[in-house]
Amino acid sequence: MTVQVLPCSIPVLARGEVRMNPPRAPLSVYMHLPWCVRKCPYCDFNSHAQREAIPEARYLDALTADLEQALPQVWGREVSSIFIGGGTPSLFTPAAIDRLLTTLRTLLRVAPGAEITMEANPGTFEAARFRGYREAGVNRLSLGIQSFNPEHLKALGRIHDEREAYVAAEAAMGLFETVNLDLMYALPGQSLEQARADLEAAIGLGTAHLSAYHLTLEPNTPFAAAPPTLPDDDLAADMQEQTEALLGAAGFEHYETSAYARPGQRCRHNLNYWTFGDYLGLGAGAHGKLSFSDRIERQARLKHPKAYMDAVFSEPSTDHAGHLAETRCLSHGDRVFEFMMNALRLNEGFEARLFESRTGLSIAAAEPGLAAAERRGLLLRERHNIRPSQTGQRFLNELLQLFL
Ligand code: SF4
Numbered sequence: 001m002t003v004q005v006l007p008c009s010i011p012v013l014a015r016g017e018v019r020m021n022p023p024r025a026p027l028s029v030y031m032h033l034p035w036c037v038r039k040c041p042y043c044d045f046n047s048h049a050q051r052e053a054i055p056e057a058r059y060l061d062a063l064t065a066d067l068e069q070a071l072p073q074v075w076g077r078e079v080s081s082i083f084i085g086g087g088t089p090s091l092f093t094p095a096a097i098d099r100l101l102t103t104l105r106t107l108l109r110v111a112p113g114a115e116i117t118m119e120a121n122p123g124t125f126e127a128a129r130f131r132g133y134r135e136a137g138v139n140r141l142s143l144g145i146q147s148f149n150p151e152h153l154k155a156l157g158r159i160h161d162e163r164e165a166y167v168a169a170e171a172a173m174g175l176f177e178t179v180n181l182d183l184m185y186a187l188p189g190q191s192l193e194q195a196r197a198d199l200e201a202a203i204g205l206g207t208a209h210l211s212a213y214h215l216t217l218e219p220n221t222p223f224a225a226a227p228p229t230l231p232d233d234d235l236a237a238d239m240q241e242q243t244e245a246l247l248g249a250a251g252f253e254h255y256e257t258s259a260y261a262r263p264g265q266r267c268r269h270n271l272n273y274w275t276f277g278d279y280l281g282l283g284a285g286a287h288g289k290l291s292f293s294d295r296i297e298r299q300a301r302l303k304h305p306k307a308y309m310d311a312v313f314s315e316p317s318t319d320h321a322g323h324l325a326e327t328r329c330l331s332h333g334d335r336v337f338e339f340m341m342n343a344l345r346l347n348e349g350f351e352a353r354l355f356e357s358r359t360g361l362s363i364a365a366a367e368p369g370l371a372a373a374e375r376r377g378l379l380l381r382e383r384h385n386i387r388p389s390q391t392g393q394r395f396l397n398e399l400l401q402l403f404l
Contacts (some may be wrong), residue, residue, distance in 0.1 A: 015264065018297065022360055023296055023357070024290070024357050025276065025278040025357075026277045026278065027078065027278045027279065028081045028269050028273075028277060028278070029081075029104060030085060030281045030282070030287075031084050031100065031282045031286070031290070032283035032284055032285055033059070033084060033091070033092055033283065034284045034285060035050045035091055036048070036087055036091070037088065037121075037123060037159050038048070038157070038159065039157075041154060041222035042215060043221065045086075046303050047087045055061075058309060060100060060103075061307040062283075062308065062313065063103075063283055065110075065283055066301070066312050067104070067107055068194035071117055073290055074290065076109070078110075079104070079110045079114060080100070080272065080277075081116070081269035082269070083116075083269045084100070085119050088121045090118070090119070090124040093132070094128075094129055094135070094136055098132070105132070115139065115140055117140040117180075119144065121143070121159070122165045122169070123164060125171065128224060134175045138176065139178070140176060140177060140178040140179070141178075141179050142179075143168060143182065144170055145165045145181045146184045147162075148162045148198050149190075149194055150162050155187060155188040155228060156184070156188075160193065169202075173205060177221070177241040178207075178209060180211060181211070183199070183211070184213050184215045185241055186214050186215050187215055187231075188230060188291070189229060191234065195239045195243075196242055199212075199242070200246070203250045208261075208262045209259070209260070209265050209267060212260065213258050215230065217230075256270070257345045257393070273342060275342070276342050276343060276345060277358070278290050281299065283301065284302060284303055284307075285300070285301065285302070285308075287301075288336060291360075295329050296329070296335060296360070297327060297328065297329055297330070298326070298327070298328045299324055299328075302324070303325065308323055332365060335365075336359065336369065336403055337404055339358060340369065344379075344387075344392070347387065348388020349386050350386055351385060369403035373402045376402075377391055378398065379392050380392075
């Protein structure tokens with residue numbers, strides 16, 4: 001792996017750009033637990049098949065050391081949300097999750113009532129385990145259901161069957177304040193009716209939040225090497241429309257490209273990403289974004305768990321670099337593009353002043369892209385609100401190109 005650590009320097013103003021105040025943003029924490037029982041054939045996340053026992057205690061020690069070394073970068077800031085993602089975090093014991101959250105609460109100022117989400121897979125469900133996560137402080141569970149159809153679960157290489165999906169979802173609903181169900185559509189051989197049946201099953205379970213992702217063929221995955229037969233673009237678009245209509249009729253708000261929530265149940269952690277907030281990313285392959293008085297910095301940690309752990313432990317506490325694969329300062333152009341890449345996912349868009357406080361730039365810095373997008377009917381501007389049009393939501397990539 002190429003390790004690239006670039007020194008961060010204060011960006012120089014380009015001609016015509018208006019420098020505002022230092023960027024200001026709320027802070028979240030993301031922790032990555034990178035193991036899975038086995039690798040799903042469509043997955044390009046940083047997840048590693050568990051070939052032997054997970055080195056749980058050593059990995060927790062590494063996360064703690066990582067956090068201790070990162071503390072000066074977030075000193076005094078309050079943490080508004082925490083997300084434990086993976087991989088399959090539910091391969092970790094409740095005692096491990098408890099230790100992780102206790103460490104965070106000890107070393108950081110976690111806001112009272114902070115949203116604490118953990119991802120779990122139905123194939124690793126045990127009632128006592130889920131209860132243990134709840135007792136450790138997890139208040140939002142995100143379950144990787146993907147489908148309730150046995151054939152599609154098999155085609156996706158998932159380790160759970162439909163019965164386990166129902167059992168895990170029902171147990172989660174009774175334990176956690178909020179439950180998100182992840183579903184996928186445009187699956188191998190899937191019909192419109194089958195996609196509808198998955199949605200109806202999720203609604204019937206009483207979930208408060210649902211994420212519906214279009215299955216895509218990611219490079220360097222078994223699915224990309226030997227693609228299964230997938231629904232064509234027209235059928236996939238019909239599935240997308242069906243999802244919006246069905247969930248809308250059931251009282252869900254479609255607030256982001258793939259996210260649907262009952263009123264008051266939007267994911268606060270993800271909203272912080274989409275509104276260009278800050279997040280400290282801990283763990284193998286975790287990404288982070290932090291704002292300072294003179295710069296906005298993106299970080300990525302080493303991806304392989306062993307390399308990450310070895311690097312964290314070999315560093316003196318003052319040198320916070322060896323386990324970072326990349327540190328990058330955002331130029332003014334990067335700030336405009338990355339803000340838009342996130343905020344234009346939100347169907348309600350954003351206020352101009354949010355852009356200014358998160359990027360430290362005047363909204364004038366985004367004007368060429370905004371004007372071009374408006375001319376093409378991809379964007380709407382009403383007073384201070386800026387949001388994607390329906391066409392812009394459908395052709396988000398085309399919209400974002402205009403800010404590159
Ligand atoms: S369970 Fe999730 S993270 Fe793990 S391999 Fe499958 S899709 Fe990837």
